[in-house]
Amino acid sequence: MSDFTDKMDELIKHIEVAQSALEAFMWKPMDSAPTDGTIVNVMGRYKDATSGFPRYAGFYEGQWHEFTRHPPEPLVCWAWRSRDSYYSWPSERSEVEA
Numbered sequence: 001m002s003d004f005t006d007k008m009d010e011l012i013k014h015i016e017v018a019q020s021a022l023e024a025f026m027w028k029p030m031d032s033a034p035t036d037g038t039i040v041n042v043m044g045r046y047k048d049a050t051s052g053f054p055r056y057a058g059f060y061e062g063q064w065h066e067f068t069r070h071p072p073e074p075l076v077c078w079a080w081r082s083r084d085s086y087y088s089w090p091s092e093r094s095e096v097e098a
Contacts, residue, residue, distance in 0.1 A: 027079035035059040039067065044077035052076070056083065 033040060037058050044064060045052025057064050057075055065072035 024082050027081050030064075030077050030080055033059070033077075033080040039083060040080045041083050042075065042077040043079040044075035047074055047076055052078075 027043060030042075033042075037060065039056050039058045041054055042057045042064060043052060043054055044057060044066070052075075055066050055075070056068065057066050057077065059065075060072060064075045064077045066075055
């Protein structure tokens with residue numbers, strides 16, 4: 001019986017990890033997005049465009065901006081999620097990784 005319980009506990013842990021990964025990957029409404037300058041992945045478009053696609057953006061001076069352009073380009077966004085963990089920004093790398 002203990003072996004069964006151990007296997008069930010392990011299965012539950014795997015399910016929790018999978019659920020957490022799925023939740024991080026799901027798109028969320030913009031009203032729940034962080035507005036403290038954190039760079040997130042958004043579904044958005046430029047103000048004069050008719051369609052949009054995923055891009056990295058942050059909330060700055062009261063609106064969302066894509067920071068891959070200079071100056072930052074304002075966006076109209078409708079969904080967000082955390083940045084993919086695969087990518088890291090140079091400022092977030094440790095001395096060992098650099």
